[in-house]
Amino acid sequence: MSQDVFTVKIAGPAGSGIKSSGLLLSHILVAHGFNIRDYSEYPSLIRGGHNTYQVSFSANELFAPHYDIDVFFSLLPQHWSQHTSEFNQSTLVFGDDAPVVLPLKDLAQQIGGHLYVNTLCLGVIAYIFSLNQDTCHQIITQTFGSDTPNLKAFDLGFDYASKNYAQSKITLIFPQKITNDKIYEGNEAYSWGFIAGGGNFYAAYPMTPSSGAMHFLAGVQEKYKITFIHPEDEIAAASLCAGAVFAGARAATGTSGGGFALMCETVSLCGAANLGVVFYLVSRPGPATGLPTWTSQGDLLFAVNSGHGEFNKIVIAPGDQAESFEFGAESLNLAAKFNIPVIVLSDKFVAESSASLSDLSTKKADIIISQQPLPGTPGQEYLANSYEHDAAGYAVEDIDTINKNAAVRQQQRQQIIKSLPSPKLLNNNSSNLIMSWGSTKSTILETLKLLENKYDYLQLTTLWPIDAEIKTILSKYQKIFVIENNATAQLVTLLKSQFDFNPVKIILKSDGRPFFPEELVKELKQYD
Amino acid sequence: MINLKSGITPTWCPGCNNFLLFAGIQQAIDQLGIAKENVVLVFDIGCIGNMADFFNTYSVHSLHGRCIPTALGVKLANPKLTVIAIGGDGGVYGEGMGHLIAAARADAPITVVVSDNHLYSLTTGQTSPTTPKGSKTKSTPLGSISVPINPVSLLHTINPDVMVDSIDGRDPQLITAKLVEALKHPGFSLLDLQQICVTFGKELSA
Numbered sequence: 001m002s003q004d005v006f007t008v009k010i011a012g013p014a015g016s017g018i019k020s021s022g023l024l025l026s027h028i029l030v031a032h033g034f035n036i037r038d039y040s041e042y043p044s045l046i047r048g049g050h051n052t053y054q055v056s057f058s059a060n061e062l063f064a065p066h067y068d069i070d071v072f073f074s075l076l077p078q079h080w081s082q083h084t085s086e087f088n089q090s091t092l093v094f095g096d097d098a099p100v101v102l103p104l105k106d107l108a109q110q111i112g113g114h115l116y117v118n119t120l121c122l123g124v125i126a127y128i129f130s131l132n133q134d135t136c137h138q139i140i141t142q143t144f145g146s147d148t149p150n151l152k153a154f155d156l157g158f159d160y161a162s163k164n165y166a167q168s169k170i171t172l173i174f175p176q177k178i179t180n181d182k183i184y185e186g187n188e189a190y191s192w193g194f195i196a197g198g199g200n201f202y203a204a205y206p207m208t209p210s211s212g213a214m215h216f217l218a219g220v221q222e223k224y225k226i227t228f229i230h231p232e233d234e235i236a237a238a239s240l241c242a243g244a245v246f247a248g249a250r251a252a253t254g255t256s257g258g259g260f261a262l263m264c265e266t267v268s269l270c271g272a273a274n275l276g277v278v279f280y281l282v283s284r285p286g287p288a289t290g291l292p293t294w295t296s297q298g299d300l301l302f303a304v305n306s307g308h309g310e311f312n313k314i315v316i317a318p319g320d321q322a323e324s325f326e327f328g329a330e331s332l333n334l335a336a337k338f339n340i341p342v343i344v345l346s347d348k349f350v351a352e353s354s355a356s357l358s359d360l361s362t363k364k365a366d367i368i369i370s371q372q373p374l375p376g377t378p379g380q381e382y383l384a385n386s387y388e389h390d391a392a393g394y395a396v397e398d399i400d401t402i403n404k405n406a407a408v409r410q411q412q413r414q415q416i417i418k419s420l421p422s423p424k425l426l427n428n429n430s431s432n433l434i435m436s437w438g439s440t441k442s443t444i445l446e447t448l449k450l451l452e453n454k455y456d457y458l459q460l461t462t463l464w465p466i467d468a469e470i471k472t473i474l475s476k477y478q479k480i481f482v483i484e485n486n487a488t489a490q491l492v493t494l495l496k497s498q499f500d501f502n503p504v505k506i507i508l509k510s511d512g513r514p515f516f517p518e519e520l521v522k523e524l525k526q527y528d
Numbered sequence: 529m530i531n532l533k534s535g536i537t538p539t540w541c542p543g544c545n546n547f548l549l550f551a552g553i554q555q556a557i558d559q560l561g562i563a564k565e566n567v568v569l570v571f572d573i574g575c576i577g578n579m580a581d582f583f584n585t586y587s588v589h590s591l592h593g594r595c596i597p598t599a600l601g602v603k604l605a606n607p608k609l610t611v612i613a614i615g616g617d618g619g620v621y622g623e624g625m626g627h628l629i630a631a632a633r634a635d636a637p638i639t640v641v642v643s644d645n646h647l648y649s650l651t652t653g654q655t656s657p658t659t660p661k662g663s664k665t666k667s668t669p670l671g672s673i674s675v676p677i678n679p680v681s682l683l684h685t686i687n688p689d690v691m692v693d694s695i696d697g698r699d700p701q702l703i704t705a706k707l708v709e710a711l712k713h714p715g716f717s718l719l720d721l722q723q724i725c726v727t728f729g730k731e732l733s734a
C-alpha cells in the first residue's frame with residue numbers, strides 16, 4: 001500500500017510561532033484539497049520551553065493525526081533529539097544541528113531575524129512536497145498582508161530547498177478536487193454549534209484547555225448577539241448562567257476540571273430548580289492544577305457524579321470536532337427540553353486540535369424552545385427553588401411531596417434516555433468490538449483504517465443517563481476491548497454500575513498524551 | 529396596592545425586622561408602578577432568603593452567597609426586568625463577597641438588599657462578617673478576633689459611582705423610601721438594613 005497519510009512536525013521554544021506557522025501550513029494544505037488533522041503540545045508558560053505542532057494530511061479520508069513523522073523541523077538547536085522515537089529511516093529532520101542541516105541561524109539574517117524562520121520552514125515544506133507556490137503565497141498574504149516579511153521568508157526557504165534538497169523531494173498524490181473546507185479546533189466547532197443552536201449567553205472564566213471557546217464567542221458577541229461575560233470566578237460564571245436561563249436565555253459556561261469543581265454547587269442548583277444550563281467541560285489531567293496544557297479523559301465519573309444530591313443531569317461527549325459542533329447545538333436543546341444541567345464533556349485533544357471540515361458558520365441546527373414560564377409574562381409567576389419544592393416552587397418538607405418528586409425525576413429519566421444521542425456502531429461484521437467514548441474516537445477510526453476494519457466499533461456519545469439497551473448491542477460480541485485516555489478505566493466502572501460488563505481487554509493511557517493510531521495498531525495486533 | 533404575596537405565612541420569629549422589609553419591598557414596587565410580572569427577586573440563603581416562599585413573583589431561591597451573580601444573570605438576559613437580590617450579611621458580605629466587589633466594580637444594574645443582623649441566624653447564631661469584634665457567638669465562644677466590614681465605605685472605595693446606604697432596618701418608612709431610591713438608581717445599588725436578631729442577637733458586643 002502506498003503511503004497516503006503524511007505528517008509534518010515543527011518544534012521549538014514557546015514564542016517562536018510554532019502553532020501559528022503550523023496552522024498556516026494546515027491552511028495551505030486544506031487549500032490544496034487535503035484533509036488535515038493536527039495536534040499540538042506546549043507547556044504552561046509563555047516564553048521558552050518546548051512546543052510542537054504536527055499535522056497529518058491526506059487526499060483520502062483521515063480521522064486522526066499520526067505519530068510517525070515524515071518531515072520534522074527544529075526551529076532552534078536541540079529541539080529534535082527528544083523526538084527520535086517518532087522518526088523512521090526516511091524521516092527528514094531539519095535544523096541547525098539536525099541530521100538534515102538547515103542553517104536557520106544564518107538564513108534568519110537574510111530575512112530580518114529569527115522571528116520568520118517558521119515561515120522559512122514552510123517554504124522548505126512546499127518544495128519538498130511540490131506544493132503550489134501561488135497557493136502558498138495567497139494564504140500567507142491572507143494571513144499577514146501583502147507586505148509581510150513572511151513572503152520573503154517563504155521564498156528563501158523554497159529557494160534554499162530547491163538548491164540543497166532536490167534528492168529529498170516526496171511524491172504526493174494530490175486531491176482530485178479542491179473543497180471549501182475550513183479548519184476548526186474543537187473549541188471553535190463547539191462555539192459554532194452553540195451559535196447554530198441559538199446560544200445567546202456565555203459566561204466563562206479562563207481555564208486551559210476550554211478558553212478557546214470563550215475567546216471565540218467573546219470575539220463574535222456583537223455579530224451573533226451573544227451576551228458574553230468573563231466574571232470574577234467560575235462560581236459566578238455558572239450562577240450567571242442559572243439566572244440567565246431563568247430569564248429565558250440559552251446559556252452555557254465553559255471550563256476545565258478545576259473550574260468545574262467550583263461549579264458543582266450550581267450543577268446541583270440547576271438540578272433542583274430546573275434550570276437548563278449547559279456546562280462545556282474540557283478535561284485536562286488532574287488532580288488539582290495537574291497538567292494544564294495536556295489531555296485526559298479523567299473527569300468522566302466526576303462529570304457523571306457532579307453536584308450533591310440525587311437529580312437528573314445529562315452528560316454527552318463529542319468524539320471529534322464535528323461532534324463538538326453537533327453537541328454544541330444539541331446540548332442547548334436538551335437543556336431547554338428537560339430544564340436540567342447538561343454537561344458537554346470534551347478534552348484537550350479534541351478542543352485544541354484542528355480538523356478540516358465543511359463550513360460550520362452557515363450550518364443550521366433544529367432549535368427546541370423551553371416551555372418554562374418567562375419573567376415578563378403576566379400570570380405565570382413561579383419560584384425556581386434550590387429547596388425541595390412543590391409544583392409552584394414553594395419549599396416543602398412533607399413526605400408525600402418528597403416521594404412524589406423523586407418519582408417524577410425517575411419518570412423524567414426514562415424520557416431523557418429516549419431523547420439522547422444514540423451510541424454509534426460501526427459495523428464491520430466482526431465478532432470483536434472496540435468500545436470507547438469521547439476523543440479516542442478519531443484515533444480508533446484511524447486505527448481501524450490501518451487494521452483494514454477488523455473490528456466493530458461502538459462509540460458511546462451519551463455517558464449519563466446510561467441506556468440499558470447498550471447491553472443488547474454488547475451481547476452480540478465475543479470479545480470487547482475498551483480504550484480510554486485515563487488511568488482507571490472510568491467507562492468500565494460506570495457500565496459495571498449499570499449491568500454485567502466484562503471486557504477482555506482495557507487499553508489505557510494517562511500520561512497527558514492522546515493515543516496515536518500506530519500504538520493502538522500495535523496493542524490490538526497482540527490479540528489477532 | 530399591588531399584591532405580591534403568596535399567602536404562605538412568614539416563618540420568622542415574632543418581632544423579626546424582616547417583616548418590615550417584606551412590606552417595604554411591596555410598597556416600593558407599588559409606588560414605582562412596576563408590573564408584577566416584570567419584577568424578579570433573587571434570594572440568598574438564610575432567614576431573609578426564606579422570604580422567597582412568601583412572595584408570588586418570578587423569583588429564584590438561589591444558593592448561599594450567590595444571589596448577586598444569579599440576579600445579574602437574570603438582568604443581563606432581560607434588561608427590561610427589575611431585578612432585586614436579597615440576602616443577609618453572611619451571604620452577601622461573607623460567602624459572596626467576591627461577587628459583591630465584582631458587581632460594584634462593574635456598576636452592575638441590579639439592587640442588592642442586605643438584612644444585616646450581624647449574625648448567621650438561620651444556622652442558630654454564629655459570627656458573621658459584620659459581627660462586632662470581641663463578640664461571643666456559637667462559633668466564637670472566646671470572642672471574635674475580626675473587625676466588622678463597613679459596607680458603605682468598602683463599596684465607595686471600590687467604585688464611587690455605586691449607590692450604597694446603610695439604614696436603620698427597624699424604620700418602615702425609611703426602608704420603603706430608600707428602596708424606591710435604590711430601584712430608581714440606574715447602576716449598582718446596595719441597601720444595608722441594620723437589624724437586631726431577636727433570638728440570637730442580644731449578646732453581641734455593642
